Amino acid sequence: MKNDVSEETENTPVVRNVQFEILRYNPDQDDEPYYQTYQVPCQEEWVILDAINYIKDNLDRSLSYRWSCHMAVCGSCGLMVNGEATLSCHSFVREMPDKIRIEPLSNFPVARDLIVDMDGFVENLASVKPYIIPAEERGLEDGWYNQSPAQLEKYQQYTQCINCMLCYSACPQVGLNEGFIGPAALALAHRYNQDSRDVGRSAREDVVSSNVGIWECSFVGACSEVCPKHVDPAAAIQQTKIAATADYFKRFLMPWVKPKKSSSLEPGDEK
Amino acid sequence: MKLDNGHYIRPLARYTWWTQQSSYIRYILREVSSLFIGFFSIVLVCGLYRLSQGEAEFNSWREALWSNGFALSIIVLFFAGYHSVSWFSVTPKAMPLTFSGKRVAPEIIIGAHWLLWLLSSAFVWLLFIYGGDL
């Protein structure tokens, strides 16, 4: 007995012909990127990713791009749609005109077609020591840290980052300033600084409160506008600016107060 | 520009990047507004200096502002307003306040700023009108 695969549907899908202009680049044969045009019969509920998959499966096997979860949680599929940084799996064709321009994420080197080089981004994340730096070693037998819902709320928003890099594409300072570690890295630092289990703010300072850290930010705010997870990195950075400034003045006015440090040195931490 | 490793760099247009999006234009306007505020602060300092020189000098400064500087003053007023509005609207981002366990809504923080601005403006205005009688 066959399981019913092709179930009867109420309506046959409505299809709209949309023209896609996609920026192509293959370093093996191209010195410069160029646009290639495709006509795609788009179904009503499709996202941009569905259209791109259609192109790869039916029109052009050589189109390369990243994707995986199709539910806006893995962060793979960031690209520019009509000049705006967005997730291709979360961007609905029904909200778009009949001509759609697709390009790889701005402010990143293009490796191939819609795939950008993101090694620099991962290094930026790593540079802020994005892990718990506890006040002292805690054994499993001591159980979990007590953390109230209010304490969790203080940093929870900043844990939502899916590392999709849209904020880096939106941020003009990332584009204009080589070395700026960027919104996601700073929001991640803030996430740990705000976590009640962590005392690592002074350990992160070198990078976070530097001229490639928060002080490169001029509060354009575009990062928070494009963030699909409402992390609000702009808020994280401004709050860090205030905290960093307060720390700085405390050091002058109250030099006897030492910043919190971890009693155990973790591998890779500077002293 | 194609790099040695094959990657292609598309640099941001150094002087015209901000024309690409409305949010960038609004940002540049906000930044430019501080120039006008800076300029007007200097005008006000001049006014203080004129005041220190005496009533006649101060009045001539005031009349110059009212006649020659009228249009400029209106422009400055616009930018001062824009400056305040745009900064008020983002202040909640830098001030995450909680009151008895719940996050204070951003609208309340913005509203409080407007209120303070109105009250202090009203105070200065009253001083201006009735100050002479004090």
Place this chain on the structure above:
Amino acid sequence: MLSVIHCDVAIIGAGGAGLRAAIEVARDYPDINIALLSKVYPMRSHTVAAEGGAAGVVKGEDNFENHFNDTVSGGDWLCDQDAVEFFVHEAPKELTQMEHWGCPWSRTPEGDVAVRPFGGMKVERTWYAADKTGFHMLHTLFQTSLKYPGIKRYDEYYSTAIVEHEGQCYGVTALDMRTGQMRFFRAKSVIIATGGAGRVFPFTTNGAIKTGDGMAMAYRVGVPLKDMEFIQYHPTGLPGTGILITEGSRGEGGILVNKDNYRYLQDYDLGPPDPWPRKKAMELGPRDRLSQAFWHEQRKGNTVKTAFGDAVLLDLRHLGEEKINQRLPMVRELAVSYMSVDPVNEPIPVRPVIHYTMGGIDTDIDAATSVAGLFAAGECACVSINGANRLGSNSLTELLVFGSRAGRNAVQFVNQLKSGVDEEKILAIAQQEVDSVMGLFQRQGSESIPALRNEMNQIMEAGAGIYRSEESLALAVKQIAALKVRFADVDLSDKSNVYNTDLIQALELGSMIDVAEAMAVSAFNRRESRGSHQRLDYVERNDQDYLRHTLATYAANAAPTIDYRDVVITKSQPAERVYGGDSK
């Protein structure tokens, strides 16, 4: 010239299990050289999409025996009980370790870790981080791994083959996707943590990357794939996209109704409907039973018709907006974005979609395979703790328990290794693997990758779906075998070097076809119904003949040979799976 990289432990896959293994090794054995290979950057691994939670005993009124019994009965007694015993004991420790590493577990008002009810569990023991537990666990693990410079990561390296010689593993060949260059990772031990194979089916919660590559790699060097016929349907995925709507939504009190607004699960030995919520009853029954109920409702014509086929309705309205925003914010977002339905005001159409592969690489309780030095952990492995049907929230914990175990045992293997293998021979085998991949570029094929992939999907859905039969399975076996032959003639349109995703899709398809064949043949040979393997022709469970694991062993150019191994029974004798009622 073959490019060779030497390391002590090579880990294939940087999801929950792979990262956990890497951290275990780096933290406790800093002198060990680790190569962590992944075909995607670690935060893209599919662990990220898991939502509901991770199980571990914490409550005073709970105990290990309860967790053990729930798991074994949930698995329809196909679980190896010694492994389950070990697993339930390690669970709370691993989850506490995650908390120390910063995982933002949701809390009780007193500040303790909170737990929620989950399908098939007698007492609440599912730790959760809002409704994005997998996401938070993966990011916690990845960020923690950045503490250890001993973990050398090779992101976007697609592993193609295990290099095996005379029953021992000597490393893995992998393609650097950036350059198209093949490299040989000459490793003293290898851990496979590549996840499941849901993309074999057309409707799945699984992301693009779940193509069973690691399973195929182990399979092709002689490691049996165990219990491949057991593939789990998650009862509540969005129609069309297959996007997962977490079981947590039912744990918080959501209900499932058919087109007549009737809570139909009470007709399938899961009732009575009230009081609700109630553990192990109704919508908190095990996933296989809920998916099977859908199939019957569909046959009876009780399902709702949507633009993407039949569905039932998940109603969350009675939970109220505040609770939904607090406990199920992602569910709300997903329903609104992808279905244009706001669960605060309307029920969400849902249907069973393929979600988890219970079966996988045959490993023992030490995460070791039959090839010396080759280990496996996570969804790609089958220990088996999940048996014929996995309980929700056991697999996230499984990643941690067996990931760390695989790490430790890989190091132990390395430390007791005696040298003395013919390196020339090893290099020759590696070179052979490399040549076979490069051969894809030379070939002028005639078969299209997407066409073969779609056919495979249709074959598996029709032949090995929620309910199977001798006829449907025999057909599937035959059709997959034919597909395998056609795959040998697959055409690579894109012959370039840099990020050639056509090539990657071809290699993934090859993995999927091998895995699909193991699934179909295993299912064909199991003539009983158990857990998620349900047959219309053999409707009863048959412990006499089938209280055993199916072992499918690879045969080149032929169907896999099928063998059986008895399930390890210690404390719990097979009994009837009872849900609903008073749910003792």
